[in-house]
Amino acid sequence: MSNCKKLPLSFYERDDVANITRELIGKVLVTNFNGRLTAGRIVEAEAYNGPFDKASHSYNNRRTKRTEVMYSQGGVAYVYLCYGIHQMFNIVTNVKDVPNAILIRALEPMEGMDVMLERTKKTVDKFDLTRGPGNVAKALGLHTSQTGTSLLSDELYVCDDGVRYKENDIITTARIGVDYAAEDALLPYRFVVKGNKYVSGKKLAVKKD
Numbered sequence: 001m002s003n004c005k006k007l008p009l010s011f012y013e014r015d016d017v018a019n020i021t022r023e024l025i026g027k028v029l030v031t032n033f034n035g036r037l038t039a040g041r042i043v044e045a046e047a048y049n050g051p052f053d054k055a056s057h058s059y060n061n062r063r064t065k066r067t068e069v070m071y072s073q074g075g076v077a078y079v080y081l082c083y084g085i086h087q088m089f090n091i092v093t094n095v096k097d098v099p100n101a102i103l104i105r106a107l108e109p110m111e112g113m114d115v116m117l118e119r120t121k122k123t124v125d126k127f128d129l130t131r132g133p134g135n136v137a138k139a140l141g142l143h144t145s146q147t148g149t150s151l152l153s154d155e156l157y158v159c160d161d162g163v164r165y166k167e168n169d170i171i172t173t174a175r176i177g178v179d180y181a182a183e184d185a186l187l188p189y190r191f192v193v194k195g196n197k198y199v200s201g202k203k204l205a206v207k208k209d
Contacts, residue, residue: 001028001159001161003161003162004030004039004160004161005159005161006151006158006159007027007158007160009073009152011023011075012074012091012094012151013073013074013075013093015095017049017050017094017101018188018189020047020093020102021045021046021102021191022172022191024091024102024104024158025043025045025165025191025192026041026042026163026164026165027042027159028041028110029041029089029104029107029140029158030111030156030158030159031142033155036112036141037111037112037115038112038116038141039109039110039111039112040111040130040139040140041108041110041163042106042107042158043106043192043193043196043198043199044104044106044190044191044198045103045105045190045191046102046103046175046189046190047189047191048090048100048101048103048189049100049189050099050101051099053181054183055178055181055187056099056100056101058070058101066080067099070092070099071098071099072092072096072148073096074095074100075091076150077089077090077091077142077146077147077148077149078090078091079137079147080144080147081144082134085134086138087134087137087138087143087144089103089104089133089137089142090103091158104136105132105176105190105199106130106133106196106198106200107130107140107198108196108198109130109139109198116129116139116140120135120138120139127198129198131197131199132200133200168194169193170191170192170193170194171192171194172191173188173192174187174188175189175190176190176200
């Protein structure tokens, strides 16, 4: 990944979580735990607008042991356990005490395919290796123990290798699995690469401005 430049802290510290999420599409998520390098291009991600978003763990400024990391300075990892089974990797954004986050839902594998297959107990990738947030975390070796890890570290980071999608190749939709959030479930906070086989779920596209 020598040609891939780590995103600076300033990328994460901005206040528009939806815009940051869109800009993450096409960037590369990298892990390097115990010398085992894995990487994938981000092709699906969802924004969570902190205290103003009923779908967010930090809605209405809720603070718990689990969500406390969301109140950190942007640019750290938030990994939580879903249904007691799936690790869910999120990126904390904005400034300290403003709890925004982005859920990485799908990657297109780039490096360390053998390691990803081993971790997921698969023998072949049928475009499901890193489809869905649970698979993303499993394939890249992400775990709740890495919550709070800086995305400027050498073990876990997001980088830019210069790849850019055309404007109409990125589709905006409502998020998946947040029906409990009432009207906020309809917010156009999910960004996906059109036609990419690793993208999870199916939602109708929201018309872009």
